[in-house]
Amino acid sequence: MKERPARPHNTSQEKALEVLDRSEKVGLVHTVSNVARGIFYVCNCCGCYCQILRGINEFGIEQLVAKANYYAVVDQELCLGCGICEERCQVHACTVNEVSIIDLNKCIGCGIFVNGCPNEAVKLNVMPDAEIIHPTDNYKAWEQQRLNNRGLIK
Numbered sequence: 001m002k003e004r005p006a007r008p009h010n011t012s013q014e015k016a017l018e019v020l021d022r023s024e025k026v027g028l029v030h031t032v033s034n035v036a037r038g039i040f041y042v043c044n045c046c047g048c049y050c051q052i053l054r055g056i057n058e059f060g061i062e063q064l065v066a067k068a069n070y071y072a073v074v075d076q077e078l079c080l081g082c083g084i085c086e087e088r089c090q091v092h093a094c095t096v097n098e099v100s101i102i103d104l105n106k107c108i109g110c111g112i113f114v115n116g117c118p119n120e121a122v123k124l125n126v127m128p129d130a131e132i133i134h135p136t137d138n139y140k141a142w143e144q145q146r147l148n149n150r151g152l153i154k
């Protein structure tokens, strides 16, 4: 059996930012633990391997992740219909048929297509105040919330 490469446990901030830049360039979605403090992972996900994004793509569980507090907007006057955004969107929220159309039910507000658009036709807007999601303060509170949501504690 092939040995798995060791995971780097320590990295410099500069290196980590480099990885994030590279990931963004190739169209991977940054995902993080949904807590305000003490974030314990940053992952860079595609829709074919990531189990969270696959949950959305293959099982239609669109509310599986806490979406970013943004939504995608296309300026149809600027859109060239090139299809790059459709290729880059990891959750198939974007369909190009002459111009790009966003399915806001599927959009997770990741913004990964903003960098790919050759004509600056796409941007992210902030959600209205009433729809902003505020993460729990820390991991312990997050676990507590999950147990509550599942009816496992009274």
Ligand code: SF4
Binding pocket: 074, 078, 079, 080, 081, 082, 083, 084, 085, 086, 096, 099, 100, 116, 117, 118, 119, 120, 121, 122
């Ligand atoms: S990448 Fe930009 S120009 Fe190309 S289809 Fe998408 S929105 Fe339009």
Ligand code: SF4
Binding pocket: 071, 072, 088, 089, 090, 091, 092, 093, 094, 102, 106, 107, 108, 109, 110, 111, 112, 113
């Ligand atoms: S912001 Fe929405 S439409 Fe754009 S790539 Fe992310 S999920 Fe897809």
